Amino acid sequence: MKKIYFSTLLSAILVAALVMTACSKSGSGDSGADSAAKRKVIIDTDAGSDDAAALMLAATSEKLDILGVTVLYGNVPLDAAAKNALMVLEVCGSDAPAYIGADKPLTKYREEMISVHGEDGMGDQDLIHPKGSAEDKAAVDFMLETIKANPGEVEIIALGPLTNIAQAIQKDAETMKLVKHIWVMGTAGFGPGNASPVAEFNVYSDAESYDIVLKAELPMTIVGLDCMLEETRLSQADMDAMAKGTDCGKFMNKAFTKLFAFYQSLGQNMGVPDALAVAAVIWPEYVLETKKCYGVACIGDDAAYGQIILYQEGAVYEAMPEIGNYNLDVVTGIDTKLYKKNFMKIMTGK
Ligand SMILES: [Ca+2]
Numbered sequence: 001m002k003k004i005y006f007s008t009l010l011s012a013i014l015v016a017a018l019v020m021t022a023c024s025k026s027g028s029g030d031s032g033a034d035s036a037a038k039r040k041v042i043i044d045t046d047a048g049s050d051d052a053a054a055l056m057l058a059a060t061s062e063k064l065d066i067l068g069v070t071v072l073y074g075n076v077p078l079d080a081a082a083k084n085a086l087m088v089l090e091v092c093g094s095d096a097p098a099y100i101g102a103d104k105p106l107t108k109y110r111e112e113m114i115s116v117h118g119e120d121g122m123g124d125q126d127l128i129h130p131k132g133s134a135e136d137k138a139a140v141d142f143m144l145e146t147i148k149a150n151p152g153e154v155e156i157i158a159l160g161p162l163t164n165i166a167q168a169i170q171k172d173a174e175t176m177k178l179v180k181h182i183w184v185m186g187t188a189g190f191g192p193g194n195a196s197p198v199a200e201f202n203v204y205s206d207a208e209s210y211d212i213v214l215k216a217e218l219p220m221t222i223v224g225l226d227c228m229l230e231e232t233r234l235s236q237a238d239m240d241a242m243a244k245g246t247d248c249g250k251f252m253n254k255a256f257t258k259l260f261a262f263y264q265s266l267g268q269n270m271g272v273p274d275a276l277a278v279a280a281v282i283w284p285e286y287v288l289e290t291k292k293c294y295g296v297a298c299i300g301d302d303a304a305y306g307q308i309i310l311y312q313e314g315a316v317y318e319a320m321p322e323i324g325n326y327n328l329d330v331v332t333g334i335d336t337k338l339y340k341k342n343f344m345k346i347m348t349g350k
Contacts, residue, residue, distance in 0.1 A: 038065040040153050041281070042143060044101070045274075046074025046160025046202075047084035048117040049255045053343075054159055054185075054274035055085070056248045059092035060346055061282040066096040067146055067154065070139035074160035074205055076121035078103040081160075084121050086130035091251045098132075101139030102163035105206035116262040123257035143168045144175050151178040157281055158184045159274040161202050166209035169216050182220040185277035186210070187295070187308040189224020189330060199306025200225050203297065207306045211297040214308075214328075221290070221329045223277040231336035232276060233269035234260070238344065245348035252347060272343075279339050280331060286342075289333030292326040 041064050045051045058064055069089065071082045078100065085098050118124035135142070143164065147154045156179060158165060169176045186202040187210075188194075195204035203210050213220075234242075239260060242249035256270065263270040279286050292313035298304040311317065313326040344350070 039063055039155060040065050040067050040150055041155045041157055042068050042070060044070045044156055044158045044164050045085055046072055047081035048075025048121045049123060049259045050272045050274040051159045052088045052255050053252050053272050054278040055088045056092055057275055057278040057346060059094040063282055068142055069096055069098045070101050070143060070164050071098055072101040072160055072164050073103050075117050080121050082134050083128050083130055086132050087128045090130055091247060098134045099137055099139040099142040100134050105163055106166060106208045116259055118258035122255040125254040125257055127254055139164050140168045140171055144172050147178050148175050152180055154179055155181045157278060158182060161205040162209040162213045163206050166212040169212055179218055182218055183277055183281050184220060184222050185274045187222055187224045189226035191226030194225060195306060198304060203308055204306035207297050207299045211299050214295045214297055217325045217327045219327055221280060223280055223331045227276050227331055227334055228271040228273050229336055232339055233271050235269045242347045249347035283342060286335045286338050287331055288335055290329040291332050293328040293330045294324045294326050295328050
């Protein structure tokens, strides 16, 4: 595979027309939560355009207190990911701080990945002009200090490669055992991959990190690629509605320019996988079915690199009478109508 470069399109007039104020929380579909009972979350992101939509779902949810956003390489290089995360938080009116994390995988760097989000990760629409900047503290230190200060209370939502989380485990595994839950958009689930026939992009970017995180056996919910069902995808009509919608919708209509074109070139509507993972956190009724699993990452330098083998609880594996702790809840059924309705409400206000 070779890297695909997209031309940069400036659209200053339309960008200037975007009013960078908070998106309405009334559109989040989950109003009524007591602020005292807000769930403490850290969002770990590689800040491509689907991360942006996912961040908006989280930032507009009244159920979540975003303690911080930790950024890493992935969909785009680290510098661009940091700017994108800061910009999206500003569009949402969120004052959550951002922390800089890993700029590369733990061991292998795979430059041959296709950039489907545009060179800047946000559709190359000159959208990214954050006023703020990231904190000085390193992402891993922020993660560990925050979890230590709130034992059993912090949930991590991971939307990119798991390098930051693996490094936190390497630095202080005992503190990471105090994490309440980790929600992950990653793996192919029980379906095919997108980086290779068996590997999903986030895992393929750094399977060694998945190996470390899975071996830590922390409580984790996985939303895999197989949740990206047709009914969850965005059509041209959805994009048009977003262009006339909320500030979030207008921003995302433009930020999705390259990703939408990529899917259209495949004859498909656009998948927004990271938003599917945040949906599982903020709309529990959207998750219809999960399977208890134990996961093993394939890290050999061969065609299986980045595949996650999921051993299901209750299944009989003749060669493996004993499996480890079934610490994963792998999402296998979602309410696509509820997801689409809530997603579009945040993006259009309707
Ligand atoms: Ca991502």
